[in-house]
Amino acid sequence: MGPFLSPLPRGEGTASVLPYANPLPSTAMSQQTSMIRLPRRPSRWRQAMTRVLVIGSGFAGMWAALGAARARRDLGAAASSIDIDVVAPSSMLCLKPRLYQRHESVFEVDIAPLLSAVGVGFSAGTVASLDVAAHTARLVGNVAGLSYDALVVAAGSHTTPPPRPWRPHVHVLDSATEAFALRRHVAGLPQRPPSPGRYTAVVIGAGFTGLEIATELGGWLRDLAAGSGEAARVLMLDRADTPGASLGAGPQATILEALAKTGVTFRPSTSVSDITATDGDNVLTLADGSRIDAATVVWAAGLRANPLAGLAGPAADDGRLTVDSMLRVAGQNRIFAAGDSARASAAPRHDTLMSCQHAMPTGRVAGHNAMRALAGAPLIPYTQPGYQTCLDLGEAGGMLSHGWDRAVVWNGAKAKAVKRFINGPVIAPPAADRALELAHATPMPVATAEELAARWQALLGDAAA
Numbered sequence: 252m253g254p255f256l257s258p259l260p261r262g263e264g265t266a267s268v269l270p271y272a273n274p275l276p277s278t279a280m281s282q283q284t285s286m287i288r289l290p291r292r293p294s295r296w297r298q299a300m301t302r303v304l305v306i307g308s309g310f311a312g313m314w315a316a317l318g319a320a321r322a323r324r325d326l327g328a329a330a331s332s333i334d335i336d337v338v339a340p341s342s343m344l345c346l347k348p349r350l351y352q353r354h355e356s357v358f359e360v361d362i363a364p365l366l367s368a369v370g371v372g373f374s375a376g377t378v379a380s381l382d383v384a385a386h387t388a389r390l391v392g393n394v395a396g397l398s399y400d401a402l403v404v405a406a407g408s409h410t411t412p413p414p415r416p417w418r419p420h421v422h423v424l425d426s427a428t429e430a431f432a433l434r435r436h437v438a439g440l441p442q443r444p445p446s447p448g449r450y451t452a453v454v455i456g457a458g459f460t461g462l463e464i465a466t467e468l469g470g471w472l473r474d475l476a477a478g479s480g481e482a483a484r485v486l487m488l489d490r491a492d493t494p495g496a497s498l499g500a501g502p503q504a505t506i507l508e509a510l511a512k513t514g515v516t517f518r519p520s521t522s523v524s525d526i527t528a529t530d531g532d533n534v535l536t537l538a539d540g541s542r543i544d545a546a547t548v549v550w551a552a553g554l555r556a557n558p559l560a561g562l563a564g565p566a567a568d569d570g571r572l573t574v575d576s577m578l579r580v581a582g583q584n585r586i587f588a589a590g591d592s593a594r595a596s597a598a599p600r601h602d603t604l605m606s607c608q609h610a611m612p613t614g615r616v617a618g619h620n621a622m623r624a625l626a627g628a629p630l631i632p633y634t635q636p637g638y639q640t641c642l643d644l645g646e647a648g649g650m651l652s653h654g655w656d657r658a659v660v661w662n663g664a665k666a667k668a669v670k671r672f673i674n675g676p677v678i679a680p681p682a683a684d685r686a687l688e689l690a691h692a693t694p695m696p697v698a699t700a701e702e703l704a705a706r707w708q709a710l711l712g713d714a715a716a
């Protein structure tokens with residue numbers, strides 16, 4: 252899973268950093284400040300038209316739709332009759348990077364009004380299969396299916412699921428519903444009768460999500476247990492021998508310090524062999540035969556691409572589609588993939604990660620290219636060499652790193668301020684009146700750690716003093 256966001260802020264007072272680098276031709280650039288087209292299409296399916304179809308209303312799908320709408324405007328007559336439609340089970344965009352946040356209450360945003368404002372249709376539906384030869388996406392419960400002329404697959408990912416018998420006992424953080432379920436569960440602990448594991452949480456998986464939820468739970472459980480006479484404990488288990496092993500050596504010292512500060516105990520080289528439940532607690536049996544009683548168990552075993560992706564073309568081990576530099580699916584001219592559905596080359600020797608940092612720009616480029624392919628315009632290559640990681644570490648603050656080897660730039664309160672800014676205006680859907688302008692924006696190339704720090708300092712002002 253990739254935690255990494257580019258500082259592409261869309262909030263107030265941040266416009267000065269937006270138009271940084273742009274891969275679009277200068278004719279498109281010159282239109283960057285012109286007016287946004289008014290809504291012109293009803294949100295319903297019509298047949299016998301030329302259509303860009305976007306599967307998914309997450310970060311990549313939303314930005315693909317906006318990118319396609321922007322390209323349609325820029326290309327003028329060559330594209331003006333091309334419709335753009337998004338299909339997803341719901342028009343709610345889940346702000347997944349926030350799901351671990353104890354004090355956050357907005358985990359999803361309805362993007363239907365935004366799509367409508369830029370002339371993009373939305374249809375609620377779940378794509379069950381793709382008939383690539385017939386250019387048709389087949390929906391659950393809809394025999395006819397949806398035809399397309401160009402397709403963007405942006406169906407996202409989900410947490411690799413736990414074994415079925417364990418599912419009733421564990422929480423995952425994949426959706427707003429699941430995040431609220433965890434919150435309700437934790438908030439209800441003080442009302443439960445005392446038990447050995449009432450204020451014990453076990454987080455299985457010490458990757459990015461595991462670290463964020465474990466450190467958040469550290470302070471959360473301690474607050475709830477205060478005055479009960481019972482101890483609050485958070486254990487984080489992983490088969491790896493270090494926490495955050497997938498993040499490399501760069502942030503190791505910061506992570507270890509944060510675990511110590513937040514009272515999270517890491518158990519290395521540990522696997523779970525069973526999870527059952529008693530009246531109060533869950534009982535975890537570890538591979539070495541030992542047992543842990545814990546009322547709260549969070550499963551954070553990494554992300555896997557939606558299997559829908561594999562129906563569009565050859566997929567990598569993690570289920571993501573292999574795409575070329577134009578984000579075209581291997582062997583296809585008019586099928587593009589973005590976000591967690593795509594494994595693209597972001598920089599020499601570095602592929603995209605399952606992250607918002609990569610989902611938003613790949614979405615934008617895939618949307619532009621789907622429209623451009625239909626209009627006969629040259630495609631835009633995707634590239635994103637600049638890279639950063641920002642990790643929330645609960646009461647220990649955060650960790651901001653620079654580059655693919657994740658050299659730490661800031662930690663503590665300053666990094667936490669960056670994280671909150673990312674989880675706020677950076678990932679929030681844009682306002683309708685700026686959406687098409689931003690659909691043009693590309694990631695800021697991050698040249699040096701000093702430059703990265705200076706940019707965040709300028710954006711955050713006193714919050715990062």
Ligand SMILES: Cc1cc2nc3c(=O)[nH]c(=O)nc-3n(C[C@H](O)[C@H](O)[C@H](O)COP(=O)(O)OP(=O)(O)OC[C@H]3O[C@@H](n4cnc5c(N)ncnc54)[C@H](O)[C@@H]3O)c2cc1C
Nearest residue numbers: 254255307308309310311347348378407590591605606607
């Ligand atoms: C707990 C958690 C924390 C995270 N923290 C960070 C972070 O700090 N920084 C970061 O950069 N990244 C983070 N990520 C990763 C980031 O959220 C994802 O990389 C990002 O959401 C990917 O965007 P996406 O649009 O590709 O997929 P998603 O956001 O998963 O959206 C997929 C869309 O496809 C739709 N869909 C699914 N199946 C179908 C179907 N069959 N038919 C039609 N539509 C379908 C879904 O409904 C959804 O609208 C986190 C992820 C999680 C789970």
